[in-house]
Amino acid sequence: MTTRLALALAVALGATTPAFANALDAMSATAATAATPASANPFFSExxxxLHYPQFDKIQDSDFAPAFDAGMAQQLKEVEAIANNKAKPTFDNTIIALEKSGQVLDRATTVFFNLVGTDTNDTRKQLQADYSAKFAAHRDAISLNGKLFARIQALYDKRDTLDLDAEGVRLVEKYYTDFVRDGAKLSDADKATLKSMNAEMARLGTQFSQNVLAEVNAAAVVVDDVKQLDGLSEEQISAAAEAAKARKLDGKYVIALLNTTGQPPLAQLKNRELRQRIFEASVNRGSHGGEFDNTALVARIMKLRADKAKLLGFPTYAAYSLENQTAKTPEAVNAMLGQLAPPAVANAKREAADLQKMIDAEQKAARKPTFKLEPWDWAFYSEKVRQAKYNFDESQLKPYFEFKNVLENGVFYAANQEYGLTFKERHDLPKYRDDIYIYDVFDADGKQLAIFIHDPYARASKRGGAWMNSYVSQSALTGDRPVVANHLNIPKPPAGQPTLLTWDEVTTMFHEFGHALHGMFSDVKYPYFSGTSVPRDFVEFPSQVNEMWADYPSILQHYAKHYQTGAAMPQALLDKVVAASKFNQGFATTEYLGAAMLDQNWHQLSADKVPDAAGVMPFEVQSLAADGIAYAPVPPRYRTPYFSHIMGGYAAGYYAYIWSEVLDANTQQWFREHGGLSRENGDHFRKTLLSKGGSVDAMQLFQNFAGHAPQIEPLLEKRGLTSGGEAAAPAGK
Structure with a gap:
């Protein structure tokens, strides 16, 4: 079913109540009255x-609802025809028919949810709220259709006699497993209960995500006196002034927030009181009453998830969620995180001691009383320690990291050297924003492989973080080739100023392009397996591998050029970049593990143990302390009320970054042992792993590539968790 991919966000939020026939009748009636003529609605045809690139210049917000309604009605008719087919079930008349169903809905929901993430507005927010339960109802009407499941089960039971290739057999198995996990074997009464739960989760999940976006904008810090911004560059101060003007606060300055706990200006601002204001504005989001408080939503969603897991025969939601991941069990995840936490915290404490020494010395020299290191001090003094240790600071690097140069002469150049890809910017395709970039991507043989969209800038209408998505997914069955996009949240400079990147933003660009390569290299038959349709704890692996080229000498030398003079970054500074990228790893690992363990703690609760709204924040404090990851100067990367990952597709899955990093560390070791960056190595990685999507078991793919099972030692070495060493931090999270 192609719509499964497009509705991934909606599916993560739940399902609904009407029976299949009632849903079909209602949606068909709605479609008959609401749908616009096919010629007027860009979603009604390819x-x-x-490459079927979206017609952004023709798509209006008013097109979505008619396309949703007509698309759901169309797919339900297609599904009912499959379910009621009097012919015996075959692979073609059941599984392939499902794969081809829902084309209109797929096109509309793909564009809609991508735009909701990258450029939402009031109309789209309302549509998201209005349709979250309807989409869940649509999924339930298919997944809980008894006749349809009977046909799938019949094929599953005789799958080894259907004369299918391995990919076809796997497709039958995945359909069967998905339907069972969606409740196909439940009684009619339990199905009704499940639908009700899913409908409520869909509605609450949408409300949570909209609250997070609203409060990250509402919580922006207003500064009255420019003197308080000492430490920021002139460009950053100008951007803060522009942000204030946009809010009709002329003469003031606005420090916008990102959705993470830490905020970039904390590394630069000399005014400690302002640093504290920014930090507290960040960590207090969603938990201190008011319009956007998310604690009641968290309590209810966690209870519903635990109830759903119990209904489906699992002790906890984590057990349910992890069953179809490579980790398989909560115990395996707990063992991994538990092994990493003690050395990570120990490293963080060593780093904190160095920061405290810096604070004490600085205050003594200024003849001022010293103070205890607090979370809002960490980034500022860690930058000072880095300057002292490596004799450079971030401001020295940024002139050499102009955005488009990094993209074209760094990210793209690495892909050329490793895979033979070439890129050509095009200006004739429509855009949903003026400040995005579009490229044709050509394979080594000169044939077009994909279209790539890059959307770099932060804005109030864009969710936090960095991510990749597909507008069109590859499939031999449909003949489609990929249209994929990367999204970052780089602060946009004032008009006429260059976009100069931090080192973290550079590595994040490489990280996200690793996801894009995974999507673009897809070479599978069935839409179900396309691109990044792999287990959640495997999907971050290719992107983390691609980070290794950011500081690879021949790549770094190719793009680290001064934006004004074109002069190459001096070798001494290049060496410092590589060395300093292995700095502050105790902090990075501890803040990540805090969030990952918090996620597991929530989802490993049985239904009777989930706290009410008043208990949400106390539970967070208690669970982190119990895990030995509670260290006050290093709070979790996300706190519960703004932990968007786990309210969406990463429920019980935030551990996936570190789990995937085991594979990443092994793969980096493999590249080093086989000569580093080369076409031969890149082609091997592409052929054995990146091109396969989900068509082969994920861990089998890794072994096909590496020749052995993954080992944890390379990760411990990479993260400096073996003998007190330092290691590089992950990006893109």
């Missing part, structure tokens, strides 16, 4: 643009 885009005529290259």
């Amino acid at each position: 885009s005529p643009l290259p």
Whole structure:
């Protein structure tokens, strides 16, 4: 079912109540009255643009609802025809028919949810709220259709006699497993209960995500006196002034927040009181009453998830969620995180001691009383320690990291050297924003492989973080080739100023392009397996591998050029970049593990143990302390009320970054042992792993590539968790 991919966000939020026949009748009636003529709605037929690139210039917000309604009605008719087919079930008349169903809905929901993430507005927010339960109802009407499941089970039971290739057999198995996990074997009464739960989770999940976006904008810090911004660059101060003007606060300055706990200006601002204001504005989001308080939503969603897991025969939601991941069990995840936490915290404490020494010395020299290191001090003094240790600071680097140069002469150049890809910017395709970039991607043989969209800038209408998504997914069955996009949240400079990147932003660009390569290299038959349709704890692996080229000498030398003079970054500074990228790893690992363990603690609760709204924040404090990861100067990367990952597709899955990093560390070791960056090595990685999508078991793919099972030692070495060493931090999270 192609719509499964497009509705991934909606599916993560739940399902609904009407029975299949009632849903079909209602949606068909709605579609009959609401749908616009096919000629007027760009979703009612395939885009005529290259590779079916979306017609952003023709898509209006008013097109979505008619396309949703007509698309759901159309797919339900298709599904009912499959379920009621009097012919015996075959692979073609059941599984392939499902794979081809829902084309209109797939096109509309793909564009809609991508735009909701990258450029939402009031209309789209309302549509998201209005349709979250309807989409869940649609999924339930298919997944809980008894006749349809009977056909799938019949094929599953005789799958080894259907004369299918391995990918076809796997597709039958995945359909069967998905339907069972969605409740296909429940009684009618339990199905009704499940639908009700899913509907409520869909509604609450949408409300949570909208609250997070609203409060990250509402909680921006207003500064009255420019003197308080000492430490920021002139460009940053100008941007803060522009942000204030946009809010009709002329003469003031606005420090916008990102969705993470830490905030970038904390590394630069000399005014400690302002640093504290920014930090507290960040960590207090969603938990201190008011319009956007999320604690009641968290309590209810966690209870519903635990109840759903119990209904489906699992002790906890984590057990349910992890069953179809490579980790398989909560115990395996707990063992991994538990092994990493003690050395990570020990490293963080060593780093904190160095920061405290810096504070004490600085205050003594200024003849001022010293103070205890607090979370809002960490980034500022860690930057000072880095300057002292490596004799450079971030401001020295940024002139050499102009955004487009990094993209084209760094990220793209690495892909050329490793895979033979070439890129050509095009200006004729429509955009949903003026400040995005579009490229044709050509394979080594000169044939077009994909279209790539890059959306770099932060804005109030964009969710936090960095991510990749597909507008069109590859499939031999449909003949489609990929249209994929990367999204970052780089602060946009004032008009006429260059976009200069931090080192973290550079590595994040490489990280996200690793996801894009995974999507673009897809070479599978069935849409179900396309691109990044792999277990959640495997999907971050290719992106983390691609980070290794950011500081690879021949790549770094190619793109680290001064934006004004074109002069190469001096070798001494290049060496410092590589060395300093292995700095502050205790902090990075501890803040990540805090969030990952918090996620597991929530989802390993049985239904009777989930706290009420008043108990949400106390539970967070208690659980982190119990895990030995509670260290006050290093709070979790996300706190519960703004932990968007685990309210969406990463429920019980935030551990995936570190789990995938085991594979990443092994893979980096493999590249080093086989000569580093080369076409031969890149082609091997592409052929054995990146091109396979989900068509082969994920861990088998890794072994096909590496020749052995993954080992944890390379990760411990990479993260400096073996003998007190330092290691590089992950990006893109």
